[in-house]
Each structure stands twice: as C-alpha cells, then as structure tokens.
Amino acid sequence: MVKMVAFDLDGTLCDSIPMCIEAICQAVSPYADHEITEKDVLETFGLNEIGMIKAVVNQNWEQALQDFYQYYDKLHHMCPEPFPGICELIDFLKEKHIIVALITGKGEKSCDITLKKLGLNYTFVEIVTGSEKSPNKAEAILYLMQKYAVKADEFYYVGDAVSDAVACNKAGVTCLSIAWAKLSNSSKLREINPSYVFETITELKTFFIR
Incomplete structure (x- = not known):
C-alpha cells in the first residue's frame, strides 16, 4: 500500500x-x-x-x-507552468489519502521562487531542499519516512535523474524514474532502473491505480 x-x-x-x-x-x-x-x-x-x-x-x-x-x-x-497533467496527478494521489512531499536538490530560495511561479507553493505537506556540500536525497527520504512513520515499501520517489535512482537505492525505496522532460535520458534510466521508467504522466498515474 x-x-x-x-x-x-x-x-x-x-x-x-x-x-x-x-x-x-x-x-x-x-x-x-x-x-x-x-x-x-x-x-x-x-x-x-x-x-x-x-x-x-x-x-x-x-x-x-x-x-x-x-x-x-x-x-x-x-518555465511558466508545470508539465500538463502533473497537478492532476498530485490531486489524484491526495484523493487516495497519500502523503505528497517534495524532495529537491535546489536551495530553499530558488525552490520557493519556482513553486510560487507555478502556483505549487501550498501543494506539498513537506518540502526538503538540497545541500551545498553533497547530494542529500537519500538522507531526505529517510527523514521523511521516519517523521511520517512510513515503511520502505510504502514510499515512492518520483524523479528524472539517474542520481535519483541511486539515492533511492541507498535509502532502500523504489524510484519511479520519469522521462517526460526535454533533457530526459530514458535509455540511461532504463539501464539503472529498468522496471520503473515512465515516459508520460498518464503512465505513472496508471501505475498508482493498480
């Protein structure tokens, strides 16, 4: 679940x-x-x-x-708006009573600018931003799991980079690798995360419906 x-x-x-x-x-x-x-x-x-x-x-x-x-x-x-369908996906998850958070490598200030520009500044129950010293997504995942008492098989991270899949592996959770951005490299994602690569938001939504 x-x-x-x-x-x-x-x-x-x-x-x-x-x-x-x-x-x-x-x-x-x-x-x-x-x-x-x-x-x-x-x-x-x-x-x-x-x-x-x-x-x-x-x-x-x-x-x-x-x-x-x-x-x-x-x-x-x-970058004037979110990808078409992403807000609807988030709303769908919330309707299923799933906790929706944000983990980004961005700093707090640039993250805040973007969320406000996109109208997403009140979308997430928790926002964890990046570190200047080293990538910290694995630590952020573990922090959220502990804070919200979520087990590894109850948590998914949605990200577009190979490094996201690496961080998820380190944290012991499943990465849902997405490849709908212009700079996405689906072939590299499939090499490291072959079972969980999604080319469209519709495909990802279907995964959560199952």
Missing part, C-alpha cells in the same frame, strides 16, 4: 532545467576564470545553488549567488 510519494522538482514537475542552466551561466560568467558551459553546470547538479556556484567560482561567489537569484526570477518565463 502506498502511503507517501515524494516528487523531485526540476525536470519532474516542470521543464526548468534549461532555465536553471541559463541562469547559472549568466550569473557566474563574470566571476569565473573561464567560460562557463552547460557541461560545467550539469556536473554540479545534485548540489543546491550555493554549492553549484561555489564549484565554478573561486572568488565573489556571494555576489554571483545574488546575481543568480535575479536571473533565475527573470528567466522563469522559460
């Missing part, structure tokens, strides 16, 4: 990864000692924005961070 479902944010609830990359590149380029590329940014994913910026800027990272928040807010027109 499913008691709790936690969602990732970027690439899962909305197609925000291109926006995140663009905001980071614009913010840190004036402070970096080399041109920042998309590859540079992607290699820092899993950390929150503080950790991401520190990873590519040696000096003045605080100012780069403030610039990032301005660019991030300004560029949110690139």
Whole structure:
C-alpha cells in the first residue's frame, strides 16, 4: 500500500532545467576564470545553488549567488507552468489519502521562487531542499519516512535523474524514474532502473491505480 510519494522538482514537475542552466551561466560568467558551459553546470547538479556556484567560482561567489537569484526570477518565463497533467496527478494521489512531499536538490530560495511561479507553493505537506556540500536525497527520504512513520515499501520517489535512482537505492525505496522532460535520458534510466521508467504522466498515474 502506498502511503507517501515524494516528487523531485526540476525536470519532474516542470521543464526548468534549461532555465536553471541559463541562469547559472549568466550569473557566474563574470566571476569565473573561464567560460562557463552547460557541461560545467550539469556536473554540479545534485548540489543546491550555493554549492553549484561555489564549484565554478573561486572568488565573489556571494555576489554571483545574488546575481543568480535575479536571473533565475527573470528567466522563469522559460518555465511558466508545470508539465500538463502533473497537478492532476498530485490531486489524484491526495484523493487516495497519500502523503505528497517534495524532495529537491535546489536551495530553499530558488525552490520557493519556482513553486510560487507555478502556483505549487501550498501543494506539498513537506518540502526538503538540497545541500551545498553533497547530494542529500537519500538522507531526505529517510527523514521523511521516519517523521511520517512510513515503511520502505510504502514510499515512492518520483524523479528524472539517474542520481535519483541511486539515492533511492541507498535509502532502500523504489524510484519511479520519469522521462517526460526535454533533457530526459530514458535509455540511461532504463539501464539503472529498468522496471520503473515512465515516459508520460498518464503512465505513472496508471501505475498508482493498480
């Protein structure tokens, strides 16, 4: 029986990864000692924005961070709404009395900006954000399970990255890997999580109906 479902944010609830990359590149380029590329940014994913910026800027990272928040807010027109059907899926889970939470690698401030822009700021019973030091999703999963007295076979995490499946394996729970964002890599997801890859939101909803 499913008691709790936690969602990732970027690439899962909305197609925000291109926006995140663009905001980071614009913010840190004036402070970096080399041109920042998309590859540079992607290699820092899993950390929150503080950790991401520190990873590519040696000096003045605080100012780069403030610039990032301005660019991030300004560029949110690139990601104006959630994926079609995601809100309906969340409502469906709530109707089944399933606890719905959010676990994201984003920092608290950028997460707050995005949830407000998408109208999702009152959607989740709990929001756990990322760390600047290391990816912390496995720890976040265990924290929520303990807090809400949910067993491993009663918990699912919905995420778009291979690292999400790795974190779930570490925490001993099932990852529902999704591949409906533009930058999704379904082949890599199927290599690491072959039984649980969903190409559409409808497919994922059908999984929960069973």
